[in-house]
Amino acid sequence: MVEIKTPEQIAKMRAAGLVVAAMHKACREAAVPGATTKDLDQVAAKVLAEHDAKPNxxxxxxxxxxxxxxxNDVVVHGIPDTQTVLASGDIISIDAGAIIDGWHGDAAITVFVGEGHAAELHELSRVTEESMWAGVAAMRKGNRLVDISKAVEGYVRRQPRPSSGKYGIIEDYGGHGIGSQMHMDPHLLNYVDRRRGRGPKLVPGVCLAIEPMLSLGTPKTHVLADEWTVKTDDGTWSSHWEHSVAITEQGPLVLTAPDGGKAKLAEYGITAAPDPLG
Structure with missing residues (x-):
């Protein structure tokens, strides 16, 4: 069952999404050489407390x-700790979430630590982020879930190949419904699997977290002994970008983007829905 939200509930999710955006801004600034991933976690906790929000x-x-x-080669679900010290040249994906009045926001960014990154890493992050926006642009009334998957995969496959041969679209993890819970139906693949059919129709009130994850090599991953940390099988580095998005009668609203997605959606000729919080 896909949860359909009312405009009032979407407004609550927008409030949670803005907290997530604030968490990302603070964590991006704190992701400097010498900082630990636990330091970033504490920065995020402070932002949550300042907004009277709960972590999801x-x-x-x-x-x-x-x-x-x-x-680096950790795709998702890396646990913050005091042992992982960021160094210049690292990349880190920061996946953050917040709850306001029982409604969830969830988004991820890839951050470059210090200097000295190869151009191929910048391109990896760019392709991942832009494939996410291609998926966001496909999230409109009347489309089907598979249209988002098709847009994400299609964007990636149209890009110049890296030296490794091709980008690996991570297969075991993808986007999801979001609302009164962080992870809800439907599961959203970042590639087309024709065995799954076209998926549900996208209607006003549907909210999805769109989150492509790409590597510079294999799409295959494994989970470490901590039962959370997911790494690429071949050790290639990866990028992860995510936004939570709502379909409204007035168009898509990117709940976790500070501007509601206006600037990026305009590049696709799409007008973002008005911000319910003004």
Missing amino acids: FLGYGGFPGNICTSV
């Missing part, structure tokens, strides 16, 4: 952090 990651299935901090 902390305690979820036993997860011990307020955010996920995934460095």
Whole structure:
């Protein structure tokens, strides 16, 4: 069952999404050489407290952090700790979430630590982020779930190949419904699997977290002994970008983007829905 939200509930999710955006801004600024991933977690906790919001990651299935901090070849679900010290040249995906009045926001960014990054890493992050926006642009009334998957995969496949041969679209993890819970139906693949059919129709009130994850090599991953940390099988580095998006009668609203997605959606000729919080 896909949960359909009222405009009032979407407004609550927008409030949670803005907290997530504030968490990302603070964590991006704190992701400097010498900082630990636990330092970033504490920064995120401070932002949550300042906005009277709850973390939706902390305690979820036993997860011990307020955010996920995934460095280099860690794709997702990296646990913040004091042993992982960021160094110049690292990349880190910061997956953050917040709850306001029982409604969830969830988004991820890839951050470059210090200097000295190869151009191929910048391109990896760019392709991942832009494939996410291609998926966001496909999230409109009348489309089907598979249209989002098709848009994400299609964007990636149209890009110049990296030296490794092709981008690996991570297969075991993808987007999801979001609302009164962080993870809800439907599951959203970042590639087209024709065995799954076209999926549900997208109608006003549907809210999805669109989150492509790409590597510079294999799409295959494994989970470490901590039962959370997900790494690429071949050790290639990865990027992760995510936004939570709502379909409204007035168009898409990117709940976790500070401007509601106006600037990026305009590049696709799409007008973002008015911000319910003004």
